[in-house]
Amino acid sequence: MIHLKRAVPALLLCVALPLGAAAGRAVPEGPVLVTVAGAITDPNLGPETPDRLTLLSRLDVTYEAAVGFDAGMLAALPQVDVATVYPGSDRPATFTGPRLAAVLEAAGAGGRMALPMGLDGYQVEISADLIAAHDPILATRLDGAPMAIGGLGPAMVVFPEVADPELTEELDSLEVWSTFFIATQ
Numbered sequence: 001m002i003h004l005k006r007a008v009p010a011l012l013l014c015v016a017l018p019l020g021a022a023a024g025r026a027v028p029e030g031p032v033l034v035t036v037a038g039a040i041t042d043p044n045l046g047p048e049t050p051d052r053l054t055l056l057s058r059l060d061v062t063y064e065a066a067v068g069f070d071a072g073m074l075a076a077l078p079q080v081d082v083a084t085v086y087p088g089s090d091r092p093a094t095f096t097g098p099r100l101a102a103v104l105e106a107a108g109a110g111g112r113m114a115l116p117m118g119l120d121g122y123q124v125e126i127s128a129d130l131i132a133a134h135d136p137i138l139a140t141r142l143d144g145a146p147m148a149i150g151g152l153g154p155a156m157v158v159f160p161e162v163a164d165p166e167l168t169e170e171l172d173s174l175e176v177w178s179t180f181f182i183a184t185q
Contacts, residue, residue, distance in 0.1 A: 028068045028072075031070060031071075032070055033071055033074065033140070033180065034154065034155050035056070036067045036068075036104070036109060038109065038115075039108075039112050039185055040065070040107045044066075045065065045067065046065060047062070049062055061117070067108070071140065074098060074103070074138070077102045077106060078098060078099070081096050082095045082158050082159075082161075084160070086142075094142070095156065097138045097139035097140040098138055100126070101131050104131075104182075109184040111128050113128050115184070116176040116179045116181070117176065117179065117182070119178040126157070134171060136160075136171075138157060138158075139155060140154070140155050149178065152177045153178060154179070154180055155178075156176065156177050156179055159171040159175060
């Protein structure tokens, strides 16, 4: 026998939880291109554990929750162009994407250190002060075309050019190609 006094609150809870989740952070509609984990709020992805068959687990990356961004979510953030040279060449290039600070803010990690990682496992630390001072972008387009995996994509941390050669060398070492994961602290 069903007791209405107990069934109605339980039913309301079952309906309210999905509605509350839908009212929170957007859920990726396409494949996740960039995952942000660590000091985040309001995640839209569950845990990454060592037993999962993913590149993240192969690279010993684990987390309890994360924010996943698909192409549409990254494109919905204000876009910035950075004119520079193609890495490792003298060829001019224009990279386009949201500010790294905006991506971190969208993940609830604004003002934090970012540790972007490329598909090859290369990872760097970019301090919050450096992000604020030099305003790098998380480029998703190169010369107007989406950056593909196997090229420099799915995303790349790109810093605007600076006049100081020593600072240029430091910033170049922080430009992570094929960025797919960003830890935050």
